[in-house]
Amino acid sequence: MSVKTPENMGPVDELKRSLLKKTSVFLGALGLAGIGVPLLSYLSPNRSTREAGKPISVDVSGMKIGEQKTVLWRSKPVWIIRRSEAMLASLGLVDGKLKDPDSDVAQQPVYARNEARSIRPDFLVLLGICTHLGCSPTYRPDPKSVDDTWAGGFYCSCHGSKFDLAGRVFKNMPAPSNLEVPPYHFSDENTLVIGDGGA
Amino acid sequence: MFISLLITGFAIFVVLNVLPYFKGVGAWIDRRLPIFSFLLDHLSYYPAPKNLNIWYAFGALAMVACAIQFISGIWLVMYYTPTAEQAFSSVQLIMREVPYGWLVRYVHSTGVSLWFVVVYFHIFRGLMYGSYKTPRELLWMSGVVLLFLLMAEAYTGYVLPWGQMSFWASKVIISLFSSIPVVGNDIVVWLQGDYEVSGVTLHRFFAFHVVGFSFLILAMIFLHIIMLHSVGSNNPDGVDIMKHKDRNGWPLDAVPYYPYFVMKYIPIILLYLFVFFVIVFYAPTFFGLFLEAENFERANPLVTPLHIKPSWYLSPYYAILRSIPDKSLGALMMLMSIVLWLFLPWLDLSPVRSMRYRGWMSRTALITVVGSFVLLGYLGLQPAVGWYLVMSRVATLLYFSFFLLIPILSYYDQDYVVPDRIPER
Numbered sequence: 001m002s003v004k005t006p007e008n009m010g011p012v013d014e015l016k017r018s019l020l021k022k023t024s025v026f027l028g029a030l031g032l033a034g035i036g037v038p039l040l041s042y043l044s045p046n047r048s049t050r051e052a053g054k055p056i057s058v059d060v061s062g063m064k065i066g067e068q069k070t071v072l073w074r075s076k077p078v079w080i081i082r083r084s085e086a087m088l089a090s091l092g093l094v095d096g097k098l099k100d101p102d103s104d105v106a107q108q109p110v111y112a113r114n115e116a117r118s119i120r121p122d123f124l125v126l127l128g129i130c131t132h133l134g135c136s137p138t139y140r141p142d143p144k145s146v147d148d149t150w151a152g153g154f155y156c157s158c159h160g161s162k163f164d165l166a167g168r169v170f171k172n173m174p175a176p177s178n179l180e181v182p183p184y185h186f187s188d189e190n191t192l193v194i195g196d197g198g199a
Numbered sequence: 200m201f202i203s204l205l206i207t208g209f210a211i212f213v214v215l216n217v218l219p220y221f222k223g224v225g226a227w228i229d230r231r232l233p234i235f236s237f238l239l240d241h242l243s244y245y246p247a248p249k250n251l252n253i254w255y256a257f258g259a260l261a262m263v264a265c266a267i268q269f270i271s272g273i274w275l276v277m278y279y280t281p282t283a284e285q286a287f288s289s290v291q292l293i294m295r296e297v298p299y300g301w302l303v304r305y306v307h308s309t310g311v312s313l314w315f316v317v318v319y320f321h322i323f324r325g326l327m328y329g330s331y332k333t334p335r336e337l338l339w340m341s342g343v344v345l346l347f348l349l350m351a352e353a354y355t356g357y358v359l360p361w362g363q364m365s366f367w368a369s370k371v372i373i374s375l376f377s378s379i380p381v382v383g384n385d386i387v388v389w390l391q392g393d394y395e396v397s398g399v400t401l402h403r404f405f406a407f408h409v410v411g412f413s414f415l416i417l418a419m420i421f422l423h424i425i426m427l428h429s430v431g432s433n434n435p436d437g438v439d440i441m442k443h444k445d446r447n448g449w450p451l452d453a454v455p456y457y458p459y460f461v462m463k464y465i466p467i468i469l470l471y472l473f474v475f476f477v478i479v480f481y482a483p484t485f486f487g488l489f490l491e492a493e494n495f496e497r498a499n500p501l502v503t504p505l506h507i508k509p510s511w512y513l514s515p516y517y518a519i520l521r522s523i524p525d526k527s528l529g530a531l532m533m534l535m536s537i538v539l540w541l542f543l544p545w546l547d548l549s550p551v552r553s554m555r556y557r558g559w560m561s562r563t564a565l566i567t568v569v570g571s572f573v574l575l576g577y578l579g580l581q582p583a584v585g586w587y588l589v590m591s592r593v594a595t596l597l598y599f600s601f602f603l604l605i606p607i608l609s610y611y612d613q614d615y616v617v618p619d620r621i622p623e624r
């Protein structure tokens with residue numbers, strides 16, 4: 001058998017060449033994706049972290065009116081507040097001074113996009129983290145306790161952001177948006193499940 | 200200790216004296232691994248413009264600074280433990296119980312700040328003498344990428360001691376990603392590896408700091424030098440020295456980099472080291488600018504420090520972020536404040552390189568952008584209230600106006616005539 005040399009090889013099969021080129025590039029790209037998926041997925045939360053971040057149940061039966069309870073969910077403070085009728089009534093009065101009174105910005109699950117920003121008006125559930133730079137604001141329910149027109153709400157001592165009793169931010173504050181409402185639901189009358197919006 | 204110093208010194212002395220007897224070995228190796236001829240090519244046969252001044256020492260100083268970080272860094276890792284439980288106490292261990300641990304740590308913490316000082320001066324040199332202009336565009340861009348990598352390296356390193364500032368600075372920076380539309384919050388969780396900044400986050404920052412970014416920096420410096428040596432150095436007059444060569448092809452206005460500039464820059468490097476160690480020994484925290492008091496307190500996710508401020512070398516960008524009243528736009532402009540530099544070679548339309556021969560418009564533009572950058576650096580360390588906020592808005596506007604105005608100014612400016620050869624002074 002004779003050895004093929006550039007002289008006796010005959011014409012170049014351009015079609016075959018381009019086919020081979022395209023196949024190798026395609027297979028190469030597949031290979032890169034194959035390496036990329038595990039490398040990038042490696043960075044997302046691992047199983048024990050996800051396990052620790054599962055929904056938590058909180059018994060709210062003993063809560064008094066006006067009481068605040070702070071629980072940790074995914075290492076973040078979540079506030080549960082049992083609001084009185086008077087507190088709920090104060091919400092309507094401050095609307096004009098709020099940046100986003102109707103909760104247009106998606107800082108809450110759809111079922112909490114109402115004036116009280118909650119499933120049951122008497123129970124407010126909020127992520128206790130300022131939307132400005134992440135401090136934890138304080139619960140100041142008493143009228144006039146922060147300033148003369150204060151109707152009760154949350155005050156962030158870091159840079160002075162103010163929120164009403166539904167976690168809605170006032171106008172011209174450092175914080176850009178309302179406090180976030182985490183996903184939650186009531187599994188029965190007295191049990192709140194935080195981290196899961198229910199069925 | 201004194202004895203060991205003597206013995207080491209003597210050993211080095213003996214080796215240096217015996218070395219010349221092994222001359223043949225060098226040639227033998229060089230034929231198989233051309234390492235010596237490589238050095239010769241890039242030092243003795245590198246034509247350096249004869250008018251290079253002290254501004255041209257900053258590139259060499261940046262390499263010295265890099266070496267200092269690598270050596271002290273490797274020694275730190277021998278005791279440092281990258282877990283949320285132990286990071287803080289392992290740094291305390293290094294500071295208090297490891298022999299000379301305080302020295303190694305202070306060298307590393309002082310080293311970052313001085314590296315940034317050197318690199319900022321290095322960039323200023325490039326702006327002043329038009330070193331970004333053709334044919335050095337890619338060289339300049341590799342520099343901008345280096346600046347980016349340096350910032351990433353500094354930021355990931357800052358988190359490692361796991362003090363209050365480490366923790367909250369990492370939170371503020373990571374939360375910038377949440378301003379990306381739709382997928383922002385998922386990206387934050389992915390970057391953190393947890394639902395909050397935690398030990399998982401710390402550990403991956405450690406990986407990026409020690410292996411990832413540091414390796415990229417080395418690789419990028421290597422490319423930077425390759426690019427420099429293929430297009431040649433610019434010079435304070437911005438004269439193209441390649442136009443006039445002697446019969447051997449050596450530029451008439453050049454001298455060999457070694458020995459002329461190596462010898463010239465060695466005293467400058469020694470001066471740098473002197474300043475370096477005066478700071479390390481007498482002012483390692485540098486009045487709270489190099490190491491902040493808040494960071495001597497262990498990270499506490501439940502208590503935010505009242506005044507979060509970045510390291511001084513990142514504060515101009517932070518000031519830009521805060522001066523813009525919209526979170527997403529602020530994050531974007533912060534990014535743009537560096538990215539825009541990539542395009543400078545094409546934004547500056549003047550055919551003249553060096554500011555020595557540029558008109559008053561270009562000079563004013565340079566002073567404005569540098570001035571506003573320095574001002575932003577100061578303002579980024581102050582609380583964003585009242586006059587500070589007003590001033591940082593003005594400075595941000597001035598800073599960005601540079602990129603808008605430089606094409607116009609450089610086009611209409613009255614430049615001077617650039618001499619053909621490097622002028623004798």
Ligand code: HEM
Nearest residue numbers: 255257258259261262325330339342343345346432433434
């Ligand atoms: C880790 C950081 C860096 C190192 C180690 C480094 C190293 C060097 C060295 C050794 C030189 C040759 C000596 C000199 O001209 O000073 C050089 C030149 C240069 N560097 Fe850098 N550099 C760094 C960062 C940067 C940055 C951030 C920029 C710009 C954004 C930059 C742009 C340039 C330019 C344009 C030159 C050519 C200057 C000229 O010929 O006039 N470098 N660099």
Ligand code: FES
Nearest residue numbers: 130132133156159
């Ligand atoms: S973090 Fe709450 S106002 Fe800044």
